[in-house]
Amino acid sequence: xxxxxxxxxxxxxxxxxxxxxxxxxxxxxxxxxxxxxxxxxxxxxxxxxxxxxxxxxxxxxxxxxxxxxxxxxxxxxxxxxxxxxxxxxxxxxxxxxxxxxxxxxxxxxxx
Amino acid sequence: xxxxxxxxxxxxxxxxxxxxxxxxxxxxxxxxxxxxxxxxxxxxxxxxxxxxxxxxxxxxxxxxxxxxxxxxxxxxxxxxxxxxxxxxxxxxxxxxxxxxxxxxxxxxxxxxxx
Numbered sequence: 001x002x003x004x005x006x007x008x009x010x011x012x013x014x015x016x017x018x019x020x021x022x023x024x025x026x027x028x029x030x031x032x033x034x035x036x037x038x039x040x041x042x043x044x045x046x047x048x049x050x051x052x053x054x055x056x057x058x059x060x061x062x063x064x065x066x067x068x069x070x071x072x073x074x075x076x077x078x079x080x081x082x083x084x085x086x087x088x089x090x091x092x093x094x095x096x097x098x099x100x101x102x103x104x105x106x107x108x109x110x111x
Numbered sequence: 112x113x114x115x116x117x118x119x120x121x122x123x124x125x126x127x128x129x130x131x132x133x134x135x136x137x138x139x140x141x142x143x144x145x146x147x148x149x150x151x152x153x154x155x156x157x158x159x160x161x162x163x164x165x166x167x168x169x170x171x172x173x174x175x176x177x178x179x180x181x182x183x184x185x186x187x188x189x190x191x192x193x194x195x196x197x198x199x200x201x202x203x204x205x206x207x208x209x210x211x212x213x214x215x216x217x218x219x220x221x222x223x224x225x
Binding site: 099101 | 152153155156167213214216217
């Protein structure tokens with residue numbers, strides 16, 4: 001099941017700079033997209049989401065952008081902080097109310 | 112803040128044995144899910160459950176798997192005859208409504224089949 005893809009397994013950025021995490025999807029029936037953050041030994045924690053009728057949603061340091069024509073979304077974190085270091089999962093939901101996750105991107109923010 | 116609680120945190124079982132993974136979703140939530148993550152791989156959907164029945168299941172969720180909400184608070188995942196490839200982190204999640212897309216996940220149960 002490759003409906004949601006995160007092609008970068010890891011990303012390293014300097015504290016204070018912008019982190020950009022990317023996600024692509026193939027199923028045009030997805031109508032809601034989410035980002036989850038996961039620390040080791042914990043379950044995924046919901047971070048931010050966007051409906052397919054929008055192209056941008058912002059929450060503090062986190063902004064999600066959606067490009068429906070390209071079937072692409074991205075999560076921007078600015079400024080990045082060391083505490084942001086975690087695995088970030090992109091997820092997508094269709095009308096059957098179950099989510100499909102990407103493989104995750106491990107973000108490391110260096111002090 | 113309300114939590115989804117999963118027990119045990121780690122379960123070791125012999126191949127062929129039955130295991131039951133337990134979850135206590137958030138009390139007023141109505142939709143329940145099981146996901147799993149094999150080490151180094153993506154988080155995979157297993158099953159969704161609403162109104163005391165399965166609403167959706169993936170191809171992973173075969174006849175060896177079953178779910179139950181026996182008493183209105185617990186939500187269990189049973190694997191009838193475990194295989195080595197069932198070793199994974201199993202995450203339970205719940206949400207209040209279909210419009211609440213931010214599922215709340217538990218911390219997971221690490222299942223190791225030996």
